Amino acid sequence: MREELIISGRNNPMVDPVLNIWHWQIPLYLFLGGVAAGILFFASLYFIMGREKKYPAAIKWAPFLTPFLLVIGLGALFLDLNHKAFFWQLYLTFRIESPMSWGAWILMVITPLSIVWCATWIKELKPGWHWKYPFLDQWEAFFKKHRLIIAWIMLISAVILGVYTGILLSAFNARPLWNTSILGPLFFASSLSTGAAVIMLMAKSHLERNIFSRIDLILIAIEMFLIVHMFMGFQASTQVQIDAANMFLGGAYTEVFWIFVVIIGLLVPAILEILELLGYKIPIIITSSLILTGGIFLRFVIVYAGQASRYLY
């Protein structure tokens, strides 16, 4: 029998006995940022493709949620900081090796862009809308003229935002569960899927809902594929990564992962979407809220389980 013990009584708060440095704020932000990235990705993509008439919910209505999602997410991130008064240090430097630095800067790009994007559509949403100050009218006209450029920047930023939420975790050598490059594509697929779920919820036309239902079905298939690949990769890797995978294959996180993320968040919505495409009437609120639940559970489970996976002792 072999046991390793710290005998000098190390008990550093938030580090011992198991790392507990990140709480609800980080997974909540990863989820909200992901949803916003998903919505803005579809909005800018379909605007660039010229589908403005066909997909009004994706291009015009759903983006109105994103400034709120991003601001709440940023607030959660701020609450997570231990040295809050120094947060501005993030914006005095750009560190190419640090995903968190990428994230801080991309949020500074995409949050104002999402507000600008909404401002150019607000007169269509509320026909009686008028700006309080006349210079805002000039700005609106300027941004309306350059919507295509905004859409391109937003598309690229949305991809970076969606992928970075996963890469953020996989950059950490110390946590075998996170230390897999599959997390980037997995979180991006999940963010597109949750974004599509919100668009489905807001779509008024049957056509738009149907299209996003199909897109979501493909994304769910990709997520399932990536989850299987992630576990295959772990099982073929070193002992610490096999141990990390075993947390989900019989260990402490088995039930919450397979029931809430895989069954409730992926399989049930996939079946409901297939039934809907076959012509059955399924209330869209059920499908969408299940997908969103799955998305939020995925973030929480991965963030908490990752902190429990380690090399030493």
Add this chain to the structure above:
Amino acid sequence: MRLAMAIDTKKCVGCSDCVVSCQTENSVPIGYCRDWIVEVNDGTYPQLEMEIRSERCNQCSNSPCVRCCPTGASHYDYGGIVLVTPHKCIGCGACISSCPYDARYPHPKGYVDKCTFCVHRVKEGLPPACVAVCPTKCLYFGDTDDQRSEISLVLKKRKYKRLIPEAGTNPNLYFLI
């Protein structure tokens, strides 16, 4: 210059003097510590083997904490020592999550804190506090780039291991076995 430490696991008795001297020297807040003792017990009675290690930050040459830091607060300093600049640290916890040795902790004042190899003493030519007080003289500290330094000689003479080199950190703590 590459500052490193060697810990003789055959001589260490696990008295925790290094832990206490560090807390005193560096005014480590109560309830926290920058170094600690690990005891490894292997086998069943009467076939037992024990190893005692005095552990601290490994001052890695390829530090995940420096790489993950979004503000540049964690950086390589004098002799390759990894340090945190408190007024640049935002307390995001990225470095704490990225350290395979769990050597960092959030200081009650908000910034992240860790072993500094007592850089303030080392710059004056003194050994780190833990090395200075060790009653069994089981800690060796010095420059591994200097072939004639005490630590270089002991690493040539003795067998040693490093902790989790497979994490790709290139650690600079050597455990003599």
